[in-house]
Amino acid sequence: MNYSGVPEPNIAFAPKSYICRRAAGPLLLDGRVDKPFWAEAEWTDDFVDIEGDLRPKPAKRTRTKMLWDDNYFYFAAELMEDQIWATLTERDSVIFYDNDFEIFIDPDGDTHHYYEFEINALNTVWDLLLVKPYRDGGPPVNGWDINGLQTAVHIDGELNRPGAANRKWSVEVAMPWTSLRECAPEGRPPVKGEFWRVNFSRVEWRAEVKDGEYRKVLNPDTGKPYPEDNWVWSPMGIINMHYPELWGYVVFADEDGPESFELLxxxxxxxxxxxxxxxxxxxxxxxxxxxxxxxxxxxxxxxxxxxxxxxxxxxxxxxxxxxxxxxxxxxxxxxxxxxx
Structure with missing residues (x-):
C-alpha cells in the first residue's frame, strides 16, 4: 500500500470535556430542550469554527447537552437560526448537503470503529459506522443503523418559509446502548467514571431567497455553492471531522459526579x-x-x-x-x- 500524507492539525492538544450526568427520568422526545428532563444537564461551550482560533467565531450560536441512563445516551442541541430550511427526506441521504447537526462517537478512543450521525430540520437522519478514518482507507458502513434510535426536531419559526419569524431549531436524540456497545470496550455500555470520545458539528450553508425559496448562494466564478461553514464543540485545527483523537472527552457520572475532568x-x-x-x-x-x-x-x-x-x-x-x-x-x- 502506498500511504498518503496525513495533514497534521494546526492546534494545541486541548480537547473539550463534559461531565455527563444520569438522567432523572425517561425522555419523551418532542425536540424541545427547555423541558424538565434537561434541567440538570449543563450546556456545552458554544461551538467554534472547526479550525478553532484560526477562523472567526460563528455568527450563529450552537450548543448541546448530554445525559445518560441504563438504556440510552441522550443528546440535545440548540441551533440559533433565522433561515430554517431542509430538503432531504430519505434516511441515509448525505444530510450535510442541507444545514445539519452531527454527532461523532468513538467509544474506546482508538480512532477505529466509530459512529457518525447527522440530522436536518426535517428530522431526516443519516447514521453510519466508520471502520477507520478516511485518511487510513477506512470504508463507511452506510447500511449500519442505530437500532432503536429516537429523534425529534422542534422548529421555533417556520420550516422552508422565507420571511417567517425564525429564531432557532432544536434536536433531541436518544441512542440505545444496545447499538452503541458494538464498538465499545468489552462490548458493553460505559460505567461511572469512564469517558468516551465525542464531538459535534453543525454544517451551515450560505443561503438566499429566490422565487420564494431558500437556495444556496452560488459562487459566480465556479457556478457551485460556496463552501459550507463547519462549527464544532471541540475544535479540530483542520477542516476534517475524521480525526477522532481531537474529539472531546465525555465523562459518565452520577448526579453527584465530579465537577470537572482533568486530562490524564x-x-x-x-x-x-x-x-x-x-x-x-x-x-x-x-x-x-x-x-x-x-x-x-x-x-x-x-x-x-x-x-x-x-x-x-x-x-x-x-x-x-x-x-x-x-x-x-x-x-x-x-x-x-x-x-x-
Whole structure:
C-alpha cells in the first residue's frame, strides 16, 4: 500500500470535556430542550469554527447537552437560526448537503470503529459506522443503523418559509446502548467514571431567497455553492471531522459526579504517539519509505516520551510506556492505537 500524507492539525492538544450526568427520568422526545428532563444537564461551550482560533467565531450560536441512563445516551442541541430550511427526506441521504447537526462517537478512543450521525430540520437522519478514518482507507458502513434510535426536531419559526419569524431549531436524540456497545470496550455500555470520545458539528450553508425559496448562494466564478461553514464543540485545527483523537472527552457520572475532568497524562502520551504517526506517514509520502530516525520525526520540540520506532518496507509500529504500571501504548501505520 502506498500511504498518503496525513495533514497534521494546526492546534494545541486541548480537547473539550463534559461531565455527563444520569438522567432523572425517561425522555419523551418532542425536540424541545427547555423541558424538565434537561434541567440538570449543563450546556456545552458554544461551538467554534472547526479550525478553532484560526477562523472567526460563528455568527450563529450552537450548543448541546448530554445525559445518560441504563438504556440510552441522550443528546440535545440548540441551533440559533433565522433561515430554517431542509430538503432531504430519505434516511441515509448525505444530510450535510442541507444545514445539519452531527454527532461523532468513538467509544474506546482508538480512532477505529466509530459512529457518525447527522440530522436536518426535517428530522431526516443519516447514521453510519466508520471502520477507520478516511485518511487510513477506512470504508463507511452506510447500511449500519442505530437500532432503536429516537429523534425529534422542534422548529421555533417556520420550516422552508422565507420571511417567517425564525429564531432557532432544536434536536433531541436518544441512542440505545444496545447499538452503541458494538464498538465499545468489552462490548458493553460505559460505567461511572469512564469517558468516551465525542464531538459535534453543525454544517451551515450560505443561503438566499429566490422565487420564494431558500437556495444556496452560488459562487459566480465556479457556478457551485460556496463552501459550507463547519462549527464544532471541540475544535479540530483542520477542516476534517475524521480525526477522532481531537474529539472531546465525555465523562459518565452520577448526579453527584465530579465537577470537572482533568486530562490524564496517558492521553498526552497517546497524542504524542499520534503526532509521530502523522509525521511517519508524511515521511513515507515524500520519500517512499518509513524511518526509524526519531530526530527526523520529532525535531527539536518538547516531547514527554522516548519512543521505540520499528519499521518494515510497508509497516511501522511506534510505542511508548504508559504511566500505569508496566503497560505500553502502540500506534501503527493505519492509525490504530492500543494499549498492552
Amino acid at each position: 497524562q496517558d492521553e498526552r502520551i497517546k497524542w504524542e504517539l499520534r503526532k509521530l504517526y502523522y509525521r511517519e506517514r508524511n515521511y513515507f509520502a515524500s520519500s517512499g519509505q518509513f524511518t526509524t530516525d526519531e530526530k527526523l520525526l520529532m525535531g527539536d520540540g518538547q516531547w514527554s516520551i522516548v519512543p521505540v520506532i520499528e519499521t518494515t518496507g510497508r509497516l511501522f509500529q511506534i510505542s511508548a510506556p504508559s504511566t500505569c504500571g508496566g503497560a505500553t501504548f502502540y500506534i501503527r501505520e493505519d492509525g490504530k492505537l492500543w494499549k498492552e
